[in-house]
Amino acid sequence: MTPPDRQHASIARTATSCASCLAWGLPYRRGLCRACYDFIAPRYDHPVGECGACRRREPLKKGFCRLCWCQARLERTTGTYKMLIPHVRLVRHHQLFFADMAGYRDTHTAPRRFDETGRKPPPPPTCRPTIRYIQPAFSDHVIRRRYRYGQFDLRRGPAPDNPWLAWGLYIAHNLAERRGWGPFVRGGMQRTLVMLLAGHTDGELIRVSDFYETVAEHSTNIDDTIEILTVMGVVLDDRQQAFDRWLRAELDGLAPAIRRDTHTWATTLRNGGPRNRARTPSTVSNYLHAIRPALTTWSTRYDHLREITRDDVIAYLDTLTGSPRDKATTALRSLFAWAKRTNIIFRNPAVHLHVPQRDDPVWQPLRPDELARTLAATTTVHGRLFVALAAIHAARVGQIRALQLDDVDLGNRRITIAGHARPLDDLTHQTLLAWLEHRRTRWPNTANRHLIISPCTAGGLGPVSYPFLARPLRGLPATLERLRIDRQLEEALTSGADPLHVAAVFGVSDTTAIRYADNARHLLARPHETDPLESPRTQASRPDGEPHRHLGSG
Template structure:
């Protein structure tokens, strides 16, 4: 049973290091991380069954470090130095969470120019360029995957490797340009030591080979891949998700129909000699729409040229409304492509009218629906996105694409999708709150986009579509509904004038006419109710 809303777990002791403190789960964060990297077994000192590093649990390692500090005054964690002290652990000192990481005396003054814990800041790696090799040994067996799990961090690292020096130099430049934190830099450096120490001229590193070893090291796969791409030695051999989806959607079709349907869908996705690529959502929607018809025809035919006009009419008679229209549009695209490429002799969908789509009257949101959405958002980013959709009718894609240069706080102007508009008080307050949070949370990020998160703060791209909408999931007043409601409100307040709507929101003529018609119908309905 999940805990009730607002429940807070009381302070307790960790099952691993027995430290007392406030944390979630049964392990403190340090022991949880330790357990991810090491297998369980019987500890050589305390005899408890715990995750072990070199035969000893984390609590015994902490106790051995404490004994060394007491005896010598110098903390150390090197395995060959710690081994005698680990074997001598007999008693265990209990701690509060966080005391294991305490180093030195709090009364010792920190020298200026040193790091957070009094350590000297690590100097940047020396400048390096791509190693020059006049000859390289040809690969005997191409395609044999490397096993980086066999890398021994004590015996195999090669600090003198020119490839490692070049990788560290490029990683430092990327870290400075992207605003990577100290932990990310150390994770990437540890991964580069494993991947580049045995590297030689002519070798390539495949993306599929580094996923498992870097996960075992708890290093950032994406950041390490950026460095390897900058070195031009990474081969992205991952299978695209589109291939798995396409294979699943074509399953069950006759061989000839499957072959032509696959070629048509790939042309939609990638484009052709005189065909531009379509949006990914269109590629998915078209194949999903024609799949039931193709499955039905695969039971009788083996090739699209056997499908007749009567077969198409018989199938669409079973459909109604938007489903019928969507299926006909997709079938016309399929057979139009087949006729153009000489796959069929006649287009069976020719002269079959799709019909006009009658849009329903748009309805405004109720005040309680908007109130629930306002109460649901918690983060400053979600509040800003809600304000942009509700006040400026901004689409989710336009909000994701907003950049810092699009915001003019001094003149209180905002540029959304290429159109500059004045900034209202609500948007101004939400912007100030978000920019303050953004600066405190990611002060060194180089991402030019206005909205960022933990992932994109280390990159330069926008946030995902799911991330910007997930706090309003399940609400009636979503970002899209708030955008529609704002445009409908403009039509109700200033009159159902399509030209005014097109000028204010940059709508095309058909969309502006639709909003104007909906506003006119709502105003007529309100007038009739008053007369009654």
């Protein structure tokens, strides 16, 4: 027995009343029973205050202590899932109980509404309500609405009589049928629409900021809710974009004019313009992070971008080396070129600044122990499929996410990745069969045509997220991207550094094929670096459709 165990065993616990719910039994911690100890856990965020029923000062959930919630559960006479709020407000006495034995009364569920087929009848077909007259607003002041979830119970009766609600429920039913929503998702969407549309009037716009937190707390998909309300034309998406919040925080502390112009430049990069294509948020973030120290330093001496000279730009770049210098040079050229084009500055101080051409890195083949760690970490069906597609077919993460069911031809043993048809080897074929069986069993009614789906995307039409693919190999040296690089490098090594062969097998561009061929030629010139642990080499793949026989060829 370890010393902590001996110390714990020496403490004799005697039966007493719980300090919170007054239950009789052995205390768990701090004089509380196990249920009350969990009730005050920080993750639940139950503040201490005066209970709205018994007036005791205890941790509160929605204004009432745990003992009052237990009493309300005992006094409830309807179904298990009926709301307890009406009962807990009427609590005036308590039935004490033994600790960890607060049972639930066996009650009948609420009467269900079924038709002759045994299923809940679908909502009747409804069209857009006819708007006869809209009362003009008396002022421009925005009136915020507070929505209360679960106000109506659709299991006990029909929905409130509102033509907008009837139309919304009909749209939601059709959307659920097309996308294969389960009962839980359907019920959550119905309760959300009842909350939003039960009191809706003609001409009223529902602001997303008014119901976002309430809906998110009950695990209802926000995007699906907004999609239904958008079809109805009754929603105003006034949410603040995450990119805008990040940009304001990133530019905080700069000189006002420099902050304004940099904000406009970053927004133009993100959204695009007449002569600019839109960039991804990660590109804008990399640009801004590269020049943020320079903008901070210049803001202490200058008030405007037009005051910055070429000497200032070169002085900042001289403090950097390698990749940070290249990124800062590219970002400064973009910023000042945009400022000159929009007549914000008179002269471009970053003109003729060149980014030096650097040699491509020389990749080394993965070691067998690194591959073994990756194979040992992929214990799920989808994780094994990710590894097979990256390590055998050299598929990028974005290409794996974009794969459709139509891209897989099991009969002819072919798979199309980014428009390039490839033969299916035995390992990938068996992995695909296992995944498709799991997909059919787990989500039999999904309408998502992507090959890879998750619990978050099964009810929609979009691809899985990047973290969903990267999570199985997080922290390992052989990530999906590294497996893809190693697969193409291995093909270049086994083909004798032939770029035409690499391009034919994987369908990559000429530049990419030449780069991998040069990498392989460099390794073949020094064999002791090519094969560090004497791993067996394999025969080159055949682009004519011959199935491959090893894990590294596909």
